[in-house]
Amino acid sequence: MASPPALPPALVLTAGLGTRLQPLTSVRAKPAAPVAGRAIVLRILDGLARAGVTDAVLNLHHRPETITGAVGCGEASGIRVRYSWEPRILGSAGGPRQALPLLGPRLLIVNGDTLADLAAEALAGLVAAHARSGAAVTLAVMPHPDPARYGGVVSDHDGRALAFSRAGGPPSDHFIGVQVAEASVFADLPAGVPAATIGEVYDRMLLNGGGRPTGAIRTHRVEGRFFDVGTPADYLAASLALALALDEPAVAGAGSVVDSSASLTRCAIWDRVTIGPGCRLHECIVADDVSLPDGANLARRVMVTSAAARASGRHDGQPIGDTVAFPIDA
Incomplete structure (x- = not known):
């Protein structure tokens, strides 16, 4: 054979x-x-x-x-x-x-x-x-x-x-x-x-x-x-579905710090992210080097640094300090 x-x-x-x-x-x-x-x-x-x-x-x-x-x-x-x-x-x-x-x-x-x-x-x-x-x-x-x-x-x-x-x-x-x-x-x-x-x-x-x-x-x-990971919404859905399929808990990326009082549900956290006390995030994507101030309350948002926001060419974001939050479903 x-x-x-x-x-x-x-x-x-x-x-x-x-x-x-x-x-x-x-x-x-x-x-x-x-x-x-x-x-x-x-x-x-x-x-x-x-x-x-x-x-x-x-x-x-x-x-x-x-x-x-x-x-x-x-x-x-x-x-x-x-x-x-x-x-x-x-x-x-x-x-x-x-x-x-x-x-x-x-x-x-x-x-x-x-x-x-x-x-x-x-x-x-x-x-x-x-x-x-x-x-x-x-x-x-x-x-x-x-x-x-x-x-x-x-x-x-x-x-x-x-x-x-x-x-x-x-x-x-x-x-x-x-x-x-x-x-x-x-x-x-x-x-x-x-x-x-x-x-x-x-x-x-x-x-x-x-x-x-x-x-x-x-x-x-x-x-x-x-x-499919074509859009931010597709990307988040794929990341959550694969984590579930692999039975791997969602974890923050390398060098990221999430305050113990923060609440994160169904989120994707990239590298070198800082999430302050009292933050509440639901179905969010937080990209590299983002720092969220205390008490930020966001749902279905994509967060990048202001420099990354300028480079992206998108203009539908909401500034939060040096971070810009974009709607995930846009």
């Missing part, structure tokens, strides 16, 4: 701006945001290492120091990590093209700004299905959680991708941001030029001149948990 194919190196896409997560992404790049106390990108690398992936590449652009500071060389996750720098964002196809010299003929590509919690067997199954089919790209999909909010992938009964649908479109599967691809898919793209997979490169690969599916892109059903 043939042994399953070895897992290829992984490219984790971590270069994006994370615009919908502002003002938090003026503090850290989105993949460096802590979900249930551990950076998103570290949780992704942990899962890859458990599955047997030994090498990963991260592409960098926005707030790169917050990613490299959390990840380093990958020692915290037991995986070798190298970096691909993008002076300008190159997109979901241009990013892989830029990183090809650090990767092999086949690669895993994982979105670094969402969390797909897959068992090691699921990732190995994805790679094996890709190898058997001869496809150029195999997308990991799940049943669609919210077709009205997210687009999806329309496939035939053999798993051949037929179309990428928009939100509210025809019945589809949910692409969870994990895929296997042949390096040749990206090799002929011009280096250093932005390009997208869905909407550009992959769309051109779906059908032949006669309008029939080519089978170059396939889907593979996986089981697991998917956490």
